[in-house]
Amino acid sequence: MVQSVKQKTIKNEVTLKGVGLHTGQEVTMTFKPAPVNNGFTFVRVDLEGHPIIEADANYVVNTQRGTNLEKNAVKIQTSEHVLAACIGCDVDNIIIELNASEPPIMDGSSKYFVEALEQAEVVEQEAERKVYVVKEVISYTDEATGSEILVMPCETYQVTAMVDFGTKVLGTQNATMKNISEFKKEIADARTFSFLHELESLLNNGLIKGGDLNNAIVYVDKEISTETMENLRTAFGKDNISVKPNGILDNLTLHYPNEAARHKLLDVVGDLALVGTRIQGKVIANKPGHFVNTQFAKKLAKIIKIEQRNQVPCYDLNQEPLMDIHKIMAMLPHRPPFLLVDKIFELTEQHVVGLKNVTMNEPFFVGHFPNAPVMPGVLIVEAMAQTGGILVLSTVPDPENYLTYFMKIDNVKFKHKVLPGDTLIFKCDLISPIRRGICHMQANAYANGKLVAEAELMAQIAKKN
Template sequence: MNVKQRTIKAPVSVSGTGLHTGEHATMTFNPAPENHGYKFRRVDLPGKPVIDADVDNVTDTSRGTTITQNGASVSTVEHVLAALVGMEVDNVLIDLDGPETPIMDGSSMPFIQAIEGAGFVDQDADREYYHIPYNIHYSEPDRKVDMVAMPLDDYRFTCMVDYNSPVLGSQHASISTISEFEKEIASCRTFCFLHELEMLIQHDLIKGGDINNAIVVVDKPIDSEELAKLAKVFNRKEINVAPQGILNNIELRHQNEPARHKLLDMIGDLALVGVPIRGHIMAARPGHAANVAFAKRIKALIKKERSRKHVKVYDPNMKPVYDTVQIMNILPHRPPMLLVDKILELTKTHVVGLKSVTMNEPFFVGHFPGAPVMPGVLQIEAMAQTGGILVLNTVPDPENYLTLFLKIENARFKDKVLPGDTLIFRCDLQAPIRRGIAQMKGIGMVGDRVVVEAELMAQIVKYKES
């Protein structure tokens, strides 16, 4: 049975101070349509720019995760995104009237309580999961960071932290399914070490910090004078160190709360992949930078697999629309510069052409004769000739026209084209042809592999009277 996407029933707001900026902000979760995903909208800025919660939009991971798009940024998004993933909400538009999400109590629980209060609505579209197909690894040896995503028909997390600290030591946290998030992980607050806290204060950060929304681990000797300075920063009469090495005798919600919060951060950062994941994520010593790098690796794999799914494999032996002789009645090119042998499909918006690459090609005489490879520029030329058939098909007397290049953009060569390959090109119009100018997106395939792609602009011009 397919799981349906869901959003929330009604808008719901939370207000608070940003951890690093110290600016007060109100954040409103709004229902959103199917396949919308997570988006932030900066309602305090002109034009109310929207920022997609996408790993490609991450611009900073120094003390949290910041995303930027359309000239606007939102900082510390991970706790909010973790709450949405934990509640299995797919589509939400998040309005924010400041540069940073409210830190609240340093956990995801206030966001979950707000979302639950709004209620949920199942939508018609099925939820599309990305199933981890095989072990995906990421590591940073210098920081002793190791991550792996493994195939599993659920969303399981295991996290280990080890800070070489006598206070924290080594800690582990795990959930066996995402439904455990609310009870086991959501309430766990952010934390930092005392030496980090002092550095952040010196750099004018954590303006919104408070020992009520962060666990401060005392990892060095501290005297009464230093405690008095910290009390002044946090507007407290006094601050003490508890026997377990936590400032202000704050009571931990779980013995391994720091490890659980690291797991929370990972879930939030991996939400930036853009699609719910099915798999088991194991991580040792994760941080925001590593989480984002890992998310980019997973997203790249998703994009690669999706591009393969959308590539149609053509039968080179199918009856052509035009054979070589018929092509020469349309194109002015002649051997050795005629680089299309057949047209397999032709409509008003797309064309599919075929080029059989043989060892008899004249360019192999000089292009790596000992290891022949079809030159990339000739692959683009063959693609353009295929697109030329599409453009010339719009006039009644194509034999009296030429197709001239105006622009080539975003050309990428993804694999070698070798003697014996059958190279199939598909060109699609990106917009209607106006004033004889055509904009096309072209790809070249060998079997199911995309070997070349480019965006082309061409113009048809009459060069002789009919």
């Protein structure tokens, strides 16, 4: 059972400055409050029009040395540490403004982002948080590497990361987070790491321009030649570089013996933020990496979308309705034969649920395939819109003095036929808050235990002349 929890954002803006790990660019990043159902969105304020890139697994284009997003040729690089901090601070909605493609690397962990979000003060919002409750094991395996990630039913969101690097200096490690409340103290300060052989390749290819020995742990897994030592001194601007007895380059001290596994866990949390929905389940990641993490996120997001779309609301159709036909007619300007809603069962600030009994006596069956009657799809959309009209008209004290007009219809899909004898249930949920009488909603129609139609509707109410 999911406990009802309100969505959260931050109260104040907060800004951090630093350099991007791979680009070496100076970057300013600002966390800003966001409205309900916004999720995590990146904004490139250095580009014309300030393009927005949502933190969505479908925008992942590259997972080499980080999780990189791209939408309409606009890029966000190395997004995972920032997103992990947002999840770890229990934030649902936030705008992340950047004046470059890559967030600042800081010390290679999520620590400074967590501190900034706490400084900005996390606050509750009106809408309820949407949580996907895992009911069966869902998994993804990368055959090439043997990496596997799965999620199983659990009462909370838990993550276990198991890593095996096959080297003497860094072998098998595990890390577990049993509740997201542990993130700040146990996971957030675990820094990114690299092996010496990877570091040489990255330097030779002009990457990690913003790296220094304070924002990445470097494990020395091979003998260091004099030439390599000189290149490292030059790259990091150090007079001297040495290898400590624990096999770590220079003077960095580990925060934890299993800091590498904790950082991999941090990456899993950040990458799974791209699912777009909070998860109630236990994630087990064996040899995780950005590729397998994000492929799993895409798979999970798709499963969640299908389940949510096909989730038929259950209502006792014999119960006393919230609004009968008389109350509906007192609010809506429509009249028979064009009034297509018979009852309203639920009405909140965020959604409305209505019903229509489809009978053979409907006037449209006279001309619409009279020998094989099917309810016209456009009238199903109209019926959903009328149900949504109840939602938007409920925001004014005198609904009888208003009319409702369509502004836009998007992503209309018809799944199944609606026939005489069917009972249609309509559910309309706000996509964004109602402003200036404009209502943007996701509308679904169900019959016979199935989703029969769906659409994004935008309408506006206006006073009668």
